[in-house]
Amino acid sequence: MDGYNMTTLMKRLEAATSRLEDLVVVAQGQSSNQWSSNIVGDSVKTSAADTPAMATPGAVATKAPVSDIEPSGSIPASLTALNGKLDTLVELSKAADLLVGEQAVLFKNAAEEANKIVLLASRAQKAEIGSQDFMDLLKPLADKIAAVVDVRESNRTSPATNQLSTIAEGVPALGWVSTPAPADYVQDFKDSAQFYANRVLKDNKDHGEWVKAFLSYLNELKAAVTNDFSDGMKWNANGKPLREVLSADTSSGSSSKASTSAGGPPPPPPPPPPSVETLTAAASKSSTPASGPTGMAAVLADLNKGTAITSGLRHVDRSAKKEAPKAPPKPGGLRKTKPSATAAPPAAVARKPRIELENNRWIIENYVDEHEIVIDADLSQAILIDNCQQCTIQVKGKATSITITKCAKTGVLVYTLVSGVEIINSSNFGLQITGTVPSLTIDNSHDGAVYLSKEALDIDIYTSQTAAINVNIPTGEPGDYDERPLPEQIMHKVVGAKISSSAVNAADK
Template sequence: MKDPRETNRQSKFFHHLSAISESVSGLSWVAVAPAPSPYVKEMGDSAMFYSNRVLKDYREVDKIHVEWVQNWSNVFKDLQEYVRKYHTTGLAWNTRGGNAMGNLKAAPPNCGVPPPPPPGIPPPPPMVKLDVKAAAADDGRNDLFASINKGADITTGLKKVSDDMKTHKNPSLREGPKPFVKQSSPAGRNSPARDPFSGTPRVVLEGKKWFVEYQKDNKNVKIDAKMAQTVYIFRCQNTVVQVKGKLTSVTLDSCKKSSVVFDNLVSGAEVVNCQSCQVQVMGLMPTISIEKTDGCQVFLSKESLNTEIVTAKSSEMNIVVPKPDGEFAELAIPEQFRTKLNGLSLTTTCTETC
């Protein structure tokens, strides 16, 4: 059977499928001993990286996807609580034994038999369809014949035309309609453009996710995070966020001239829709993703020299790495590529100007 996640990489629900694929093995806790509860928690946390991608894509577009992420996270949260309470050291069986079929109760009489249908309603009397057009036509013909039968008296009902209504005595009536002249509308007031960074600033922990939103000119945002937590930084400007402790992931979304400094990551960092932002890791960072960003500097530590860097639709990206003598070297990520057709495949290489 093919993996639904791998066969649907082009689907708009790929991040949903990835979140499920990363965490669904937590349902196999029945085979884990002697401590299945931490296993359920670990599998639920492994979906956070892709859950954050879903929140980033649909946070301000469709709330039903945000609810989906919350509900999927609650599945493992409630399951962990249940396993911790009733199956602390592994799957617990009924110690009293017995036949499971003996716990079935007899069904009540007439179970499942629907009540008789209500007596039928007599059909309404047939409706007579009136031909309105035919009746109107008959009335028109009758009026016409009645007028013709008047003979010489047919003109008695006409009105007399006065001089002011005659065109040969009133030249103004001979003028045609005036050409249409478009009236100039008053210049509308130019409404000021809405500041994308205007909003209610907040730094709050909701569940296992820190939200840092709409911070402006704040160089002292500090967070003490734990391993199972994530940090989501949204629409911040001229802001520095310092994160202490080991956590799962960090995301910068739609920020400008902002920086984030953290110790260690379990999953990775992500920079999306940002301008002139900086990311610095003091310890270990497995991966970093840069997407739709103009201007990004990533400062790596000695422990993060093997970090995997994924970029898409971005420019002015630089990686700063430490040298053995204690100095730092700045390396630019290529932005221009050359692609050649090789039979039925493509060969892409970096251009000389990269």
């Protein structure tokens, strides 16, 4: 081959590589997604089967037989049309606050991942919700949603905490891809975001456009899923099994990466949006695939099962009893120990989990990611739940009281109590009452959801130093709730020689 032909071939290879990199981008328009999927699929087949023929210019354009190409699938135009709103939201967020701008970029990444799930589902046969393949499909999205929420959790003292909370409360709406009723799912989280959006409008009147942009995106997302996904995710009856589609997607990302380094000349700079290889790398980063929803999503999912929550629970029988030599503490109380003057600060190591009955008090402590704990209690027993993370605990029978302290992302299902429930120094908790409980005390805790039964509507709720606590009141059919936020502001007035105080309910403004 003469020098002229070799130079021409190298230029054509470089141009083809550049096109592939520009096209393999998630959440572009509907036509670009179809075109990108076909070209990436072709490049994988070409790199695997036609590598020896790469010495001739014609081999670059060689296309695999149509029967061997995976169905490309597509993203409805109603979803791709929202990309412009995401760009607007990111621009307004950066102008409002640096942290809000960073969080908005992560929100956009999560939205693009949701669109990618739609694309992959349109290529695959229907997978059972809860199956391992289905969870592997959702894991990258769950990770990106968690990253958005973590921005709020790590910056609660930021002046922009209301803006961060607005996005953090709204981002779970992108999980509509996992539900059979997407429109209602989006609406629920839009309502949660609205609570903090109202605070933004109250405290920062110049952020009205930002609030409008975020809520408008959620409204149009609801309209899009109502129009195209009214019954849930759309699958391809003639497609391949989901496992094959996921494997092919990972392989295409690897092949695209390899093609950019082949042939000698330096690769062109990557395009600004994230590529498929970047997105799939996050999914393959962990060697152990996720077995289901994680964090608060798992807690709420367990609580929403109602009576079905008892399936698969591990029963703790009387053999777990341990008679303590000391006198039993008061129900609901915490044992205080005086630290040694020379003792070093406690190391951040995991303590051994345990479930024990000491005299008349059950102690459940130090559990992490455990969702199969059930306790049989009676009238003479109190329950202490301490330092549990991402757990679901069920208390059966009629107990005296329950104290929940230093727990995070933990849900507790309660039947009936003689005294009440105390929640102290906890966050992201869930409490469901299916019987009657006289009182609930929440102290120095935030981000909690309380679900009442019709028999527990006369409960007395006391709060101190709390934030983002919502009480769900049953309405109509079983499982239907009306969510009401607890007031966080107190207004004080001087009336004569006395102080008159009243709660300020932001939801009623």
